[in-house]
Amino acid sequence: MGKKILPKMGFLPKISYFALPFIKRPYILLFNITQKCNLRCSYCFGKYYAETGELSFPQIRKILTEFYDLGVRRLGISGGEALLHKDIDRVIEEAVKIGFDVGLNSNGILVPYHLKSLRLLKNLSISLDGTTAAIHDKYRGKEAFKRALAGIEAAYQAGIPLHFCCTLTDANLKEWPKIINLAKKYNALVQISPLYPRFRGDGGLKLAKAWEKKIKKTLTDIIQEKKNKSSRIFYSENTYRLMLNWPDFTSDISSVRELGHPPCLAGNKFVVLDHKGRLFPCVRLTDSLPGQDCLKMGVRQAYNKLLQPQCKSCRWACYIEYNALLNFNLSAISNLFLNRFSKG
DSSP states (O other), rough: OOOOOOOOOOOOOOOOGGGGTTTTTOEEEEEEOSSOOOOOOTTTOTTTTTSOOOOOOHHEEEEEEHHHHHHHOEEEEEESGGGGGGGGGHHOOOHHHOOOOEEEEOSSTTTGHHHHHHHOOOOEEEEOOSHHHHHHHHHHHHTTHHHHHHHHHHHHHOOOOEEEEEEEEETTTHHHHHHHHHHHHHOEEEEEEOOOOSSSTTOOOOOEEEEEHHHHHHHHHHHHTSSSOOBOOOOOOOHHHHHHHHHHEEEEEEEOOOOOOOOBBBBOOOOOEEETTTTEOOGGGGTTTOOEEEEHHHHHHHTTOOOSSOOOEEEEHHHHHHHHHHHHHHHHHHHHHHHSSSOO
């Protein structure tokens, strides 16, 4: 084995005039590049292989160029399993060439086969629900942990900045401290999110009646851990407080702006592109709102025609954090600086 390249946490995201909340331009694009997946996680709400067809590389290049011209500077690539897309290496390389900060979500299995392009990422997020096969594989399948860990190790040796994505279920509520300890070995940050209520009929675990009490206890413990300024937990303390104080744990969205929640900028500052080139304001709403076809009408018109969400706040950790950052919340900005500069 050659000399290991130590991963760097990277610099601050690209700052742009288009990030200002009162400017009607998108800043973050979440791109679900494929519906294919090589795992069948039992709690997942994806519709993998239910819809066929993907954008070609020329189509992706055209759409991404138009998004950059419109104002997007941060691109998050996901799936399905993003690394299953036949042109994923070219897409990453082209996106970086265009000028995006690029992140990618993966289950880790195919990471060792794409290291050249993955080195260009600002961060690689790998799903990790436990530190043993017994925990991680319960809902993800046999040998998922072994293969994820191999991907993590390969990425670390290649110097790729890592995040671990931990979904809290009944199987791992006490496992997250161990994941944080493992993250120290790989200089990684940990994105901890609870399992949300099922919002599609095609997947997701049913939450037990005792779930609310258990998850509140776990969120309280996470908040205590966040008081440690050297914590490797990615989301800010305030995000977890808002999740803890959510009024109805049987639902993940609300038609009113709940107390303390920042104004939602879905469909404004951040948008979602699916594998067919349809644009949505939010991942959560891809089944309840019609998508706007970027191929037929172009990105600018698709963005301008987006239907605005009827919901005003949600319990999704990533969207609470996005909204806080893009509304220039000081707590979220402080957390971002700590994430970027205090890990070494």
